Amino acid sequence: MQTGLFHTRLHVTTALLGAPVLTLDLLVNTPQKKVSGVARVFKSTYPPVNFFANVWGTYSQLHLHPSTEGHIILTLAGNPSGPTSQIAETFHLQGILGLDWASGFASYKYCYQGNWQDVQHATVSQASIPHPEPVPHHPIPLYAVAVQHAQASGDLAQLKAVVLQGEQQLASSDALRSALQQLNAEITRLEAR
Known part of the structure; x- marks a missing residue:
């Protein structure tokens, strides 16, 4: 398991064709066992969904037996403005991940256009984080x-x-x-x- 402060990107999907895809960009603070970031739900089939929320939460480690590897129990809440705003929460997630934050399962719900949508038993996988391309240097005339x-x-x-x-x-x-x-x-x- 990583320690300190690190970034991870997770995809949460089901095997159903046309189901929504949740992408979590999370900053994990291991000393405080806190998580913050953004959640995006996208669905291209009718009715289309393009949901966004700032998310925050906590996690704990679960060891069922000393000889087993263990799991992470992740709980997130979210809304469009962050944890200190007075806006009602529009996102909730509960998940169980491997200690490497690379795989697991989660259930989540989100409120989109006034209606709550539930996604149960979705698969969590780690998504690649692209490195920004270097910007080519072009001389710019100063005058x-x-x-x-x-x-x-x-x-x-x-x-x-x-x-x-x-x-x-x-x-x-x-x-x-x-x-x-x-x-x-x-x-x-x-x-x-």
């Missing part, structure tokens, strides 16, 4: 606004001053040097008019 303003106004002297200032401050960067060359070409084109 773009000044250049655009000078171009729009047709003030050639102002455009030259902006390009000269950019050259002085950023002459060491190859990518920016290329951008400055393009701006110089634009100045030459404007002068030719």
